[in-house]
Amino acid sequence: MTLALAPLHLDGFLVPLLLGAAFGATLERSGFGDARRLAAQFMLTELRVLKVMFTAIVTCLLWITLATSVGWLDFGALAVNPTWLGTAAVGGLLLGMGFVVGGYCPGTSIVSAATGKVDGMFFLAGVGAGVFAFGETGGAFRTFYDTAGALGRVTLPDVLGLPFGVVVALVVVMAVAMFLGAEALERRFGPTPAPADARPGRPRLARAGVLAALVAAVVAFAAPAAGGGAVEARVGLLRPAHDATLAARTVHADPVEVAGLLHRELGGAPARFHLVLLDVRDPSSWNRFHLEDATPTTVARLAGDEGRRWADARWATSIKVVLGDDEARAEEAWRLLVAHGARHVYVLAGGVNLWLDVFKDGRLDAAPARGAAATDTLRHAFASSLGARLPWARPDVATYRRLVATKARAFTPRVAPVTKAVAASGGCG
Amino acid sequence: MKRPGPGRYWNPYVGGAVLGTVLFASFLLTGHGLGASGGVARVVVAAQKVVAPDHVDRTALLAELGGGTRDPLDAWVVVGILGVALGGAASGLLAGRWRLETFRGPRVPVRTRWLLALAGGTVMGFAARLARGCTSGQALTGGATLAVGSWVFMLAVFAGGYLVAWPLRRLWK
Incomplete structure (x- = not known):
């Protein structure tokens, strides 16, 4: 029913193994297991490294642009390398020098060694030695390592102040210009005749490729939701399915059922689970009255990082109940949380108004306000702002048990028991 | 084909x-x-x-x-x-x-090539740890997500390579 929100965080054994194998095979087929073809980049005789790398970056960027624009992929949830300008510059310079001396980089040396190349094996052994040396001596310049130009998760669109799609379009245009330059350099410095697999393909095909790249650049330029806005796009994408779910009221938990959750009771019996109450009402409503242990938030905040947080693995098995004064605003918050990929999300049926109808006024037959009556404002009057310091902020467990046992208030249980948590993934290298 | x-x-x-x-x-x-x-x-x-x-x-x-x-x-x-x-x-x-087999430049003896590969690998292993990634994890991966540090790293790699390419041209030509 609901679409899984990418990324899927499949970090077991098989997925990384298959991705690694595809990576290794692609490097091998691209000629990256041969130091001579790699080092040729710096001799200007063959610019295969530049062509493969920038075609890969452009291809991946265009896929990301497409996937985020239609809401399949949440860019904010991707692991974007944090920036340390100092270590990137110094490390990059050293790495480039090592490239010319040794003829490989770590990934390509693995491929080279795995295809029997002795120089690749020596290089890989060297990488091990270098990594060892850094681990033993890096502590001496730890301050530089930790702080040199540390900017955190920052992207080119952030620093340039341009939309994601515009930056992608600029990268595509830059790449096409570099490819044309690379072809010219190869004609000037390359061997004659050029190796069979380095000759430019059929010119018509090459022109078609350039044209396709430029069209892709224009499309990226015009993609407003690229590189973000994924959640809003997903809410739109999921709207028909969510409309049906909300109309069927299968995620609307009755006040009595939620009162049980406060006492860790489910279906009239104790249960083990973690509960999150998200209150999306205005501060004035919150101040006058709110449920004990509720967390104040807003729909806007749930659209951003905070919503993403409730959807992440730490809270995967928490039961989350969204509270509004009535239901409309809470349902918007529910749509966002589900679009972020959160599970076990419910809406307090009738909102805080119905809660107070039942527990404060004792109207056990009260129903959620509908139509024009549902104003999404607090209709119960309070002499002063007492917040959660009122008995109805946490009706006692005896009241709950009595209401369930005597069936004094009729309701359909909606909250499902939560099963075991999924295993957390490993860290980044 | x-x-x-x-x-x-x-x-x-x-x-x-x-x-x-x-x-x-x-x-x-x-x-x-x-x-x-x-x-x-x-x-x-x-x-x-x-x-x-x-x-x-x-x-x-x-x-x-x-x-x-x-x-x-x-x-x-x-x-x-x-x-x-x-x-x-x-x-x-x-x-x-x-x-x-051993891939090498036309003027470089096999054993020299092995030592050079070992030396280049050592420099690169050290540099990759310093930069928190190599051409795969930093330049390619970070480049495709438009990470600022990764683009700086990528430019630095090409700069470092071309800086030493001329003096070391006999290794590959």
Whole structure:
């Protein structure tokens, strides 16, 4: 029913193994297991490294642009390398020098060694030695390592102040210009005749490729939701399915059922689970009255990082109940949380108004306000702002048990028991 | 169709498009990109942990990967480099390129080439740890997510390479 929100965080054994194998095979087929073809980049005789790398970056960027624009992929949830300008510059310079001396980089040396190349094996052994040396001596310049130009998760669109799609379009245009330059350099410095697999393909095909790249650049330029806005796009994408779910009221938990959750009771019996109450009402409503242990938030905040947080693995098995004064605003918050990929999300049926109808006024037959009556404002009057310091902020467990046992208030249980948590993934290298 | 074999590789633009799609699949399925040097670093720390576990616990840069009860090998990037080796070997075998040999410039003797590979690898292993990634995990992966540090790194790699390319041209020409 609901679409899984990418990324899927499949970090077991098989997925990384298959991705690694595809990576290794692609490097091998691209000629990256041969130091001579790699080092040729710096001799200007063959610019295969530049062509493969920038075609890969452009291809991946265009896929990301497409996937985020239609809401399949949440860019904010991707692991974007944090920036340390100092270590990137110094490390990059050293790495480039090592490239010319040794003829490989770590990934390509693995491929080279795995295809029997002795120089690749020596290089890989060297990488091990270098990594060892850094681990033993890096502590001496730890301050530089930790702080040199540390900017955190920052992207080119952030620093340039341009939309994601515009930056992608600029990268595509830059790449096409570099490819044309690379072809010219190869004609000037390359061997004659050029190796069979380095000759430019059929010119018509090459022109078609350039044209396709430029069209892709224009499309990226015009993609407003690229590189973000994924959640809003997903809410739109999921709207028909969510409309049906909300109309069927299968995620609307009755006040009595939620009162049980406060006492860790489910279906009239104790249960083990973690509960999150998200209150999306205005501060004035919150101040006058709110449920004990509720967390104040807003729909806007749930659209951003905070919503993403409730959807992440730490809270995967928490039961989350969204509270509004009535239901409309809470349902918007529910749509966002589900679009972020959160599970076990419910809406307090009738909102805080119905809660107070039942527990404060004792109207056990009260129903959620509908139509024009549902104003999404607090209709119960309070002499002063007492917040959660009122008995109805946490009706006692005896009241709950009595209401369930005597069936004094009729309701359909909606909250499902939560099963075991999924295993957390490993860290980044 | 061209016959595969030594020196018959994919058109670089085709290879790049496939590589970019594999990278995107990684983002879609796992939320992160690809890596190589991080896997080597973890294997080295795992070996150090066998020999001198106390030293790993006391050295901050090692403890981050394998201190205490941490298993340095319990990470996607370690599985990833295993996959790179398997995928690379399979592709080389199928293309008839698996052979025990040494790739070198025309003027460089075999043993000299081995020493140069060892030296270049050492510099690169050190640099990759300093930069928190190599051409795979930093330039390619970070480049495709428009990370600022990764683009700086990429420019620096090309700058560093071209800086020494002229004096070292006899290694490859």
